[in-house]
Amino acid sequence: MKKYVFTLMCAAAALLAACDQPAGEETGSGIIVTGGTTLAVAADQTTTTLAFSAEAAWTAAIESGAEWLLEVTPASGEAGDQTLTLNFTANETEAVRTATVRLASGEDAVTVTVTQQGKENEGGEDQPTGGAMVKELFLSESNRMLFTTDAQGRVTRCEQRISRGEEYFSYFDEFVYGENQMVWTSYRSDNGDKTVSTCAMEDGRLMTIDEQDGDRCYYTYNADGTMASFGTVDANNQPVENYAFAWTDGNLTSIYEAYTGFEWTIEYGEETSGIVNIDPEFFLLGDLDGELSRFLLTGKASRTLPTSCTVKFSDEEGDTLTYSYDYEFGSNQAISKIRLSAAVGYDEFGDQMVIELKY
Numbered sequence: 001m002k003k004y005v006f007t008l009m010c011a012a013a014a015l016l017a018a019c020d021q022p023a024g025e026e027t028g029s030g031i032i033v034t035g036g037t038t039l040a041v042a043a044d045q046t047t048t049t050l051a052f053s054a055e056a057a058w059t060a061a062i063e064s065g066a067e068w069l070l071e072v073t074p075a076s077g078e079a080g081d082q083t084l085t086l087n088f089t090a091n092e093t094e095a096v097r098t099a100t101v102r103l104a105s106g107e108d109a110v111t112v113t114v115t116q117q118g119k120e121n122e123g124g125e126d127q128p129t130g131g132a133m134v135k136e137l138f139l140s141e142s143n144r145m146l147f148t149t150d151a152q153g154r155v156t157r158c159e160q161r162i163s164r165g166e167e168y169f170s171y172f173d174e175f176v177y178g179e180n181q182m183v184w185t186s187y188r189s190d191n192g193d194k195t196v197s198t199c200a201m202e203d204g205r206l207m208t209i210d211e212q213d214g215d216r217c218y219y220t221y222n223a224d225g226t227m228a229s230f231g232t233v234d235a236n237n238q239p240v241e242n243y244a245f246a247w248t249d250g251n252l253t254s255i256y257e258a259y260t261g262f263e264w265t266i267e268y269g270e271e272t273s274g275i276v277n278i279d280p281e282f283f284l285l286g287d288l289d290g291e292l293s294r295f296l297l298t299g300k301a302s303r304t305l306p307t308s309c310t311v312k313f314s315d316e317e318g319d320t321l322t323y324s325y326d327y328e329f330g331s332n333q334a335i336s337k338i339r340l341s342a343a344v345g346y347d348e349f350g351d352q353m354v355i356e357l358k359y
Helices: 008-014 280-285
Strands: 025-027 031-034 038-041 047-054 058-064 069-073 080-088 097-105 108-116 136-140 143-149 155-164 167-178 181-188 194-202 205-210 216-221 227-233 239-248 251-257 263-268 306-312 320-329 335-346 350-358
Touching: 031 097, 031 108, 038 047, 038 167, 038 181, 038 194, 047 097, 047 108, 058 069, 069 097, 080 097, 080 108, 280 306, 280 335
Parallel strands: 038 108
Antiparallel strands: 025 031, 031 047, 047 080, 058 097, 069 080, 097 108, 136 143, 136 350, 143 155, 155 167, 167 181, 181 194, 194 205, 205 216, 216 227, 227 239, 239 251, 251 263, 263 306, 306 320, 320 335, 335 350
């Protein structure tokens, strides 16, 4: 799974940077599907691609969902690496829908499932109440993040648009929700590789994430619904990371990572975000490696907004760096701007980064 590594010591750069790990592969002996056998697409998408390799001549056919999955081309070919184009209609309903494509080569066959998210609710009784839904985080003309949210207030797509000189591309995270599970697909617009993770959920909270490389992320929760710990083990069940979370009066006041010795200490004011579809605190504190708190998928968020955070980089050295946060609010009583100070050494932002929130 692509992992956005957000730490306090590089908070300003974090919203700029993401790193892709090699996509996993799923195989049916003579057929190897790149990126897994689940494709997740947005409601307004009308085309996507499917990459695989076959050891012999092959065919591709729509098994189910032909009423909206219109065409798979080419429908046959010779042995070797292949890229199919799937054409389909936009989903004008709010319901998630699925279709399947069967790849066959000799005696081998693989079924690929295409899941299309439902259309975003644009208003009316089904909209979440009691807060605003962010549509964009704007850092600069060359860096912005766009969010698509469903009728239940859940983010279904996050697109980070980046431009560097003459280079333009986007990072995508897409989420398809089912009963007690979620499929998380990540990819970059100029790269055909996709990574797909299967997430087990309970009461709207992540419990485990199974990644294509064999790693597993796991979560535990306190009795009040806040996150107690987050960790990762590799394919051999060896620990990779382990974060412990401490809460005071409904706010996340410290985070400790056992293997690096990094520790975050957070202080809070009395202001609240007024936002219901993302957690701005985890965009500031840093999205932990492979972890999805910024999309409100890991239990209750902090009661109020952070005003500062001090990060200690290791137990041995004891070096620290403190960040401070200041907020402006719009007429909807939700955050309109965030100023993050003390993030030094980043040319685009200087010593202060300003994030504008659009609704």
